[in-house]
Structure formats: C-alpha cells, structure tokens
Amino acid sequence: MILVDMNQISLASVMMHLNITKRDSVDVGMVRHMILNSLRMYRQSYFREFGELVICYDSKHYWRRDYYPEYKANRKKTRNNSGHDWDNIFECLNTIKQELKDSFPYKVLEVYGAEADDIIAVLCNELEFDNSNTLILSGDKDFIQLHKIKNVKQYSPITKKYINGEDPKEYLYQHILKGDSSDGVPNVLSPDNTFVDGLRQKPLSKKKIVEWAGPMCEQFLPNDEIKRNYQRNKKLIDLTQPPEELFLECIKTYKDAPNGDRRKLLNYFIKNRLNDLMENIGDF
Numbered sequence: 233m234i235l236v237d238m239n240q241i242s243l244a245s246v247m248m249h250l251n252i253t254k255r256d257s258v259d260v261g262m263v264r265h266m267i268l269n270s271l272r273m274y275r276q277s278y279f280r281e282f283g284e285l286v287i288c289y290d291s292k293h294y295w296r297r298d299y300y301p302e303y304k305a306n307r308k309k310t311r312n313n314s315g316h317d318w319d320n321i322f323e324c325l326n327t328i329k330q331e332l333k334d335s336f337p338y339k340v341l342e343v344y345g346a347e348a349d350d351i352i353a354v355l356c357n358e359l360e361f362d363n364s365n366t367l368i369l370s371g372d373k374d375f376i377q378l379h380k381i382k383n384v385k386q387y388s389p390i391t392k393k394y395i396n397g398e399d400p401k402e403y404l405y406q407h408i409l410k411g412d413s414s415d416g417v418p419n420v421l422s423p424d425n426t427f428v429d430g431l432r433q434k435p436l437s438k439k440k441i442v443e444w445a446g447p448m449c450e451q452f453l454p455n456d457e458i459k460r461n462y463q464r465n466k467k468l469i470d471l472t473q474p475p476e477e478l479f480l481e482c483i484k485t486y487k488d489a490p491n492g493d494r495r496k497l498l499n500y501f502i503k504n505r506l507n508d509l510m511e512n513i514g515d516f
Contacts, residue, residue, distance in 0.1 A: 233282060233283050233284065233286055233355070233359060233364055233365075233366050233367070234274060234275070234278050234279070234282045234283065234284065234285045234286065234366075234367045234369060235286050235288055235351075235352045235355060235356070235366065235367065235368050235369065236271070236274065236285055236286065236287050236288060236369045236370075237288060237348045237349070237352065237368070237369060237370030237372060237375075238287050238288055238289050238329075238348060239289060239290045239348055240348075240370050240371065240372060241267065241270060241271075241369070241370075241389060242263075242267055242325050242328070242329075243325075244389070244390060245263055245266040245267045245270065246258055246263055246321055246324075246325070248266065249262055249263050249266060250316060256315055256316050256317050257316070257317040257320040257321070258317075258320060258321055258324050260324045260327055260328070261504070261505075263324055263325075263328065264327075264328050264331070264504065264506075265506065265509070267328055268506065268509060268516075269509060270389065271285065271287075271516070272509065272512060272515045272516055273515075274369055274389070275515060275516065276515045278367055278369075278387075281365060281367075282365050282366065282367040283364070283365070284338065284339075284491075285338045286338065286339045286341065286355070286486070287332055287338050287339065287340040287341065288341050288342075288348040288351040288352055289329060289340070289341065289342040289348055290342075290346075290347045290348050291342055291343060291344050291345055291346050291347070293344060293345055294345065294346075294347055295345040295346065295350075295474070295475055295478055296347075296467075296468055298345075299467060299468070300417075300424065300464065300467075300468060302416050302424050302425060302427065302428050303415060303416055303417070303468065304415050304416050305416050305427070305428050306416045306427045306428060307416075329342075331500070333492075334496070335492070335496045335497065335499075335500040336492050336496075336497070336500075336516065337491055337492040337493065337494040337497070337516070338491070338492055339486065339489040339490070339491060339492075340489065340492075341482075341485055341486060341489055342485075343478070343481050343482050343485050344481075345475075345478055345481075346474070346478055346481070346482060349372070349374055349375070349471055350471065350474050350478060350482060351482050351485075351486075352368055352370075352375065352378075352471075353375075353378060353471035353472060353474070354474065354479055354482040354483060355482070355486060356368070356378050356381050356384050357381060357472065358483060359383075363382075363383065364383060365383050365385075366381075366383055366384045366385070367384075367385050367386070367387060368384065368385070368386040368387070369386075369387055369389060370386065370388065370389075371388035371389065371390040371391060371395070373395065373403075374407075374412075374469070374471065375395075375471075376395065376398055376400055376403045376404075377400050377401075377403060377404040377407070377470070377471060377472070378400065378471060378472075379396065379398075379400040380400040380401060402445065404469070404470060405445035405446055405447075405449060406441055406445045407469055408420070408449075408462065408465045408466050408469050408470065409436065409440075409441050409444055409445060409449070409462070409465070410436065410441065411433075411465055411469075412468075412469060413427065413433075415468070416428065417464075417465055417468050417469065418433050418461075419433050419434070419436045419461075419465075420436070420453070420458050420461040420462045420465060421433070421434035421435075421436050421458060421461070422434050422461070423461075424464070449462065450462060494516075497513055497516055498510070498513065501513065
C-alpha cells in the first residue's frame with residue numbers, strides 16, 4: 233500500500249506553481265495537472281513493490297486542537313503574512329480533492345477530527361500484521377517514529393530520497409522533548425502560549441535531551457510543570473496513541489471507502505482537457 237500525505241503533496245504543487253507564475257492566486261487547471269502527474273509518477277514507480285495508492289487528507293477539524301487550542305495556531309498568521317490568496321488556494325485544492333473522490337480508482341480517506349498523519353499511522357500499525365509492504369509518501373519527519381513498524385518505508389517527494397538512518401524510538405523521545413515549532417508545540421521547558429504570544433522558548437540543551445530521552449524519561453524530569461509539558465507533547469506528537477474512537481473510525485473509513493471506478497478516468501480527462509495525461513491513462 234502507498235499511503236499519500238495528500239495535504240503536503242498538494243501544497244508543494246501549489247507553492248511550486250506560485251513560484252513559477254509569480255502570482256498570488258492559482259490556476260486550478262495547472263495545479264490539477266501538477267498534482268495528477270505527481271500521483272501518476274508515484275503509482276508508476278512504486279505500484280509493483282507496494283501496491284495501490286491510498287490518498288489521505290487532513291480533516292478541517294483536528295482532535296489535537298480540542299486538546300491543545302494552540303496547536304498549529306501560528307500557521308494562520310504565517311499564511312496571512314504571505315500575501316497569497318488562500319481562499320482561492322483552498323477552493324482549488326478542495327475542487328481537486330472532490331474530483332479524486334468522484335473519478336479516480338483510489339481510496340480517498342478523510343476522517344473527521346483526524347489529520348492525514350493519524351490515518352497513515354493507524355493503517356501502518358494495522359498492516360504490520362499482514363506482512364504488507366507499506367510506503368509513506370511524505371517528507372514529514374514526524375513519520376520517522378513509524379519506521380519501527382515492520383515493512384514500512386518512507387519516501388520524500390520533495391527531496392526525492394528515502395528517509396532513513398535514524399533510530400525511530402530515539403527520534404520520538406527527542407522529538408517529544410524538543411517539541412515541534414511548525415505545529416506550535418513548544419519544548420518541555422516552555423508554556424503552552426509560547427508561539428501564539430511570540431515568546432522565546434526556554435533553552436533546552438543537547439546535554440539535557442540526551443540525559444532525559446528514553447522510555448523512563450518522566451522519572452528524570454525535575455518538576456511537575458515539566459512533566460505536565462512532557463505529557464502534552466507526547467499526546468500531540470506520538471502518532472501511535474490517537475483517541476480510541478478516532479483509531480476505530482480510521483479503520484472503518486478505510487474498509488468502507490470505495491476503490492473508485494477506473495472507467496471514469498477517460499471522460500474526466502476529456503472534460504478537463506488533460507490530453508497529455510490521457511496518453512498515459514494506464515499509469516493511473
């Protein structure tokens with residue numbers, strides 16, 4: 233199975249398009265072509281070893297934001313300062329998402345409350361028991377923690393390289409301690425409001441990270457506040473421990489999702505004037 237982190241793939245195509253055109257808004261036709269051609273190449277390259285594509289999307293609502301309101305709160309400010317027309321961009325990407333659901337022969341998964349990371353993590357854990365080869369298509373290093381699962385590999389379409397070489401358990405322990413600034417999660421020494429209020433994180437030395445990282449980490453943390461922050465980060469960062477109801481809903485959504493009808497592809501390509509992709513329709 234090829235698990236596609238579709239939000240990352242889609243946004244990478246959008247940013248490439250904006251860099252090429254030097255515009256603030258996007259042309260849905262060009263972005264559609266870029267995204268579909270990427271999916272075609274992924275399937276052509278990896279289908280024989282890993283099987284079919286499964287497209288995984290973030291929900292608009294995240295369970296992590298219910299638990300921790302500051303989660304990814306800094307991203308809206310970053311978008312607003314970018315000068316891009318994000319209403320136009322999201323409208324374009326939602327159009328393409330619906331087209332993938334309606335016209336392509338893949339399972340397209342979106343689970344209320346879940347991010348693509350959650351769906352991918354649940355499926356990796358479930359597939360461990362049937363000896364399936366699984367490829368995660370994403371440059372997101374959060375997935376390194378899943379490399380401990382048998383037969384799971386990760387390929388970054390951005391760097392065009394496999395991501396490997398780090399101990400997944402050690403990476404997770406250190407990631408929890410350091411937090412994740414891109415997601416608005418501060419290190420274990422810093423309070424919840426660090427990024428939303430523009431505060432600096434309290435410095436966490438490499439020596440402390442090495443000293444604390446490990447399965448018995450909480451025993452070494454010096455006070456209750458840091459232990460509380462560690463639990464905060466663990467819940468937000470450890471992909472193997474989603475809420476139970478979300479775990480079950482991800483499995484149900486995968487099992488219930490239709491595979492799509494390959495016969496719809498030709499009419500779709502004709503309607504959207506995708507003539508060059510139509511020549512390679514068998515690659516989809």
